Amino acid sequence: NAGVTQTPKFQVLKTGQSMTLQCAQDMNHEYMSWYRQDPGMGLRLIHYSVGAGITDQGEVPNGYNVSRSTTEDFPLRLLSAAPSQTSVYFCASSSGSSSYNEQFFGPGTRLTVL
Amino acid sequence: GNSVTQMEGPVTLSEEAFLTINCTYTATGYPSLFWYVQYPGEGLQLLLKATKADDKGSNKGFEATYRKETTSFHLEKGSVQVSDSAVYFCALTGSARQLTFGSGTQLTVLP
Numbered sequence: 555n556a557g558v559t560q561t562p563k564f565q566v567l568k569t570g571q572s573m574t575l576q577c578a579q580d581m582n583h584e585y586m587s588w589y590r591q592d593p594g595m596g597l598r599l600i601h602y603s604v605g606a607g608i609t610d611q612g613e614v615p616n617g618y619n620v621s622r623s624t625t626e627d628f629p630l631r632l633l634s635a636a637p638s639q640t641s642v643y644f645c646a647s648s649s650g651s652s653s654y655n656e657q658f659f660g661p662g663t664r665l666t667v668l
Numbered sequence: 669g670n671s672v673t674q675m676e677g678p679v680t681l682s683e684e685a686f687l688t689i690n691c692t693y694t695a696t697g698y699p700s701l702f703w704y705v706q707y708p709g710e711g712l713q714l715l716l717k718a719t720k721a722d723d724k725g726s727n728k729g730f731e732a733t734y735r736k737e738t739t740s741f742h743l744e745k746g747s748v749q750v751s752d753s754a755v756y757f758c759a760l761t762g763s764a765r766q767l768t769f770g771s772g773t774q775l776t777v778l779p
Binding site for chain 1: 672674700704709710711712713714717719757761765766767768769770771772
């Protein structure tokens with residue numbers, strides 16, 4: 555199993571550009587989520603999905619869109635990048651319906667918006 | 669809402685020293701508690717967890733006990749190694765599966 559994979563590893567954008575951060579998992583997990591990591595602030599939840607076709611907002615959803623057309627993939631879209639979106643982005647997945655199930659994290663995407 | 673307060677870093681220790689990283693939380697109901705570790709350039713990995721009061725999670729020599737009376741989940745290790753150098757995150761989940769994280773504690777262990 556590859557686990558949770560994310561592409562790209564690094565990206566530099568100009569303000570106003572759009573892009574999609576890719577996330578895929580091969581563990582047949584129904585729950586997937588996106589976090590951003592900023593210095594001194596830990597990780598904050600952007601969006602999450604409890605299954606294909608179902609998404610919901612987390613703590614910091616503004617400026618980001620998601621969709622979940624398959625169990626495996628959960629892309630994160632930035633429609634018009636802003637410098638405030640400079641961060642490290644992590645995708646995570648977990649199985650089952652319990653809140654104590656382990657979440658598996660991808661290696662992250664480091665995004666810089668100029 | 670839920671929140672996690674973690675000991676400020678960075679923490680620098682010599683090899684074989686005792687480690688404590690404090691973590692306290694605020695949550696409604698009965699959260700599950702976690703410690704995640706992030707090695708340089710990598711994603712987060714689950715280190716240990718506890719799902720109810722008085723549970724002790726343990727892994728790789730690290731331990732943490734779920735203390736409901738003090739709303740705490742402090743991480744301890746009796747003898748740290750250079751390979752333990754990483755960032756440690758305390759986190760919780762409530763009724764849903766969304767993780768709420770502390771700000772992270774950078775640990776550096778010197779030989």
